[in-house]
Amino acid sequence: MPEDFRGLAAFAAVAEAGSFSAAARRLKLSTSVVSHHVSKLEAKVGASLFFRSTRSLSLTAEGQKVLPAAQRMVASAQEALDLLTDEADQPVGSLRITMPSFGIDTPIHQAVWAFAKQYPMVTLSLSSTDRSIDLVRDGFDLAIRLGVLTDSSLKGRRIGTFHRAMVATPEYLAARGPLTDLDDLKACDFISLAMIPTLVTLQKDGEHISFEPDQVRLEVDSVAAAKAAVLAGLGVQRLPLSEVQDELDSGELVLALPDWHPPELGIYAVWPDSGAQKNLTRRLVDFLVAAQKSAA
8 A cells, every 4th residue: 555655646746746756856856766666566557657758748538637636645744744844843854946157145044044954854955047947847845046046936025135236347448448328238248147137127226227248249158157257357247236245335346337236136945835745835935034134
């Protein structure tokens, strides 16, 4: 009987995640173990539950029939565990988190370290990347994201505010001549960040304006690389204020057009409301929200 439960749980995870490897990351098992459990389940019921090919995975008619019951079984088991975890002073489990690669000393990062210290029985695996991550496919329990949420299939909660600044080196701006208006700024060389749109939005005294840069000089895939390019005098870019504050204070960087500034963005905790650690994920989100309120 326990082997049947494991097979059904593995089957439900594969169906929801879309692949055996994604389900393995979600369940924190090896792909071979997940495949083994599903194969044993198929052998017991005497039917294939998936159509398998090198490029796709889909449910057979038998798999479609079994999936709702398997999902109810997993949900009931998780509900029982959640009841226990809610009452536990020291929760036990593991969480995979993805966060932006910049700002290691930001209040959000510090709150994660504080959570790890307060709950030593929880194992954290932290991935730092500026790329967008598919939480379900890649097996993550929580993401910290900036800007506007677009994926309605995920749960989200605002936990802070994010400020940016349009910056360049004084030498770059001196070589181009003084910037007096938005047309001058639009004509500058821009450093593009691959993970965000090139459309620039700025505001002043309640007025908002958006434009596409005339010239994208260089495209990079991380905030650290964009900052390095700006410091090298290659152009301008909107960068996290926390990342460039020291350079602004020292004069290495200056505001490109001081009267205009990018609008603030929200910082969001985003998570799939499913999986074995969803209750532990919510506990972490509550912890992050409380930490941000106490720091405000």
